[in-house]
Amino acid sequence: MNFWEYLGNRHQQLLADAFQHASAVFQCMVVATVLGVLIGVATYRSEWAGNLATTATATLLTIPALAMIGLLIPVVGLGVPPTVIALTLYGLLPIVRNSIVGLRGVDPSLVDAAKGIGMSRVTRLARVELPLAWPPILTGIRVSTQMLMGIAAIAAYASGPGLGNLIFRGIASLGSKNALNQVLAGTLGIIVLALLFDAAYVLIGRLTIPRGIRG
């Protein structure tokens, strides 16, 4: 059976896996974005708190994905929980860092003007600082997503969902008839998903970055 026949035979299974993969990454990204921006908002105004947040998330990233999931299994069990927790933690770094950089990069004279015309702290953040910091934050989200696409494959180790299952099955049965096809299909599927997501982000950028600050 060559690769194309394999795809034709198994396309339903493949699509289901791809959908699960995408859905896991998407949901984790939503959580990571909310958490990441919140951490950024909470820490950007203080030098040490911002640096602490960036360093802490960077340290998380140095833990090998396999080890992280392995360590989570005894705590939260197999399946979806370790996958979601691991992906969310890995997704944080680019978002936290870009939120802090973006918020700190807002022209101080604009913040001064916002205060001066009587905006409260919350209004200032919602109407001025976050919209102006949005382009770098969106870039952070994009980078995070690309990263999570790959890392999500490892979730299969904890019996998690997604295209990783194909890759692990293929590796486990190397030498058998469909082993290579499985690994190839899993890998290519992840790449295609990553490209689709990236295209979606370009579109989101077009729709959400105001015309006045679009480069």
Next chain:
Amino acid sequence: MAETPATPGPGAFGATEASAATGTTAPASRSVGATIELEGLTKRYPGSALPAVDNVTMDIRAGETVVLVGPSGCGKSTTLKMINRLIEPTGGRIRIGGEDVTHMDPVRLRRKIGYAIQASGLFPHMTVAQNIALVPRMLRWPAARVRARVEEMLDLVGLDPGEFHGRYPRQLSGGQQQRVGVARALAADPPVLLMDEPFGAVDPITRDHLQDELIRLQRDLHKTIVFVTHDFDEAIKIGDRIAVLRERSHIAQFDTPEAILTNPADDFVSGFVGAGAALKRLNLTRVRDVEITDYPTVTVDDPLQHIFNRLRAGGTNEILLLDKQGRPYKWLRRGDLMRAKGSLARAGTLVHDTVTRDATLRDALEAVLTDNTGRVAVTGRRGAYEGVVDVETLMNSVHELLEADRLEAREAQHELEEQRAAQTHAAQEGFGGEAKA
């Protein structure tokens, strides 16, 4: 503190009434200026021995434009930002329109105070209309009123609402951005407008235009404006009164431009005024304030013989030839007509420059010097001839003005010294009393 008599003085009230009376004629706006009283205002940053702003006391009348001017780092900006509490004072009191705002909710306070800063401070992700609408929206004006107000404000600052409404700040020139900045500051019709070097970042020609615009606006609106600049010429042009500040925002002199130019309080002020104080004084007086004399004129329709007769009869060397609409056209000298063989078209020298009654004496002097006839024609509606101002009149007027200024300033200085003496006395007494208690 409680014993400090909080009397704003009769002058402050007088000004309120005066500006309120004139303010009723202002069509674009409902609220006119409020008084601002700073009382012993102090800002001390932790970790530095000397305060950044030390004990500033200043009474600003309703509807007047006060310019804080001083070298960079003198604390003038800090003083300004304490009025809307962008910088919290560590001591002293601020009263606006008689109301103590030192401990008022700063967000609410700032919505009642217009604020315009250098480089406009417009939000780049919002359109011009959205920028202007910000404060009215925060004050929860109904949408229709906000919309109407935005159009009105654009109109007020001389920008076509239809054209500029939907533009983003980066699509505007520096001068246009600054106008929108002023429109935003005035949108909610605040009685007080704070301007922090608003024209510092635009080119000199645009700055000149913007200053003229501000003066025009203020003539209609009668806001209380506090304006910070390091440019003394700008201060003279805009200010009803100028406070020259030295380090730590100590007031070196607080007086009318005329008084500061003619009678600087000390070496610091005169150093800051710079050379050419008398020349700068010329900017403060209008042609309408000096004597405009009549001058023999003829029109192009007059027969040549008549022109000859006038030239001979008049005691002057020259005669002013007016065109059909009565506008100054040429200066004719006695010999000119002879040399041109009786042809008016070739005779005489063209009038290069005329001034209106609203022009400053400086403009007039400039025109006199370029037109080498020793005088300049003054024109009225549609450029029609009204009279001339000659160089002697100018010289005499300036002389008289300077003399009068000097007298006035000396009196004012005297009063100030007496006041200061009284204050010092009161302060010493006050401290003594507290120490005992």
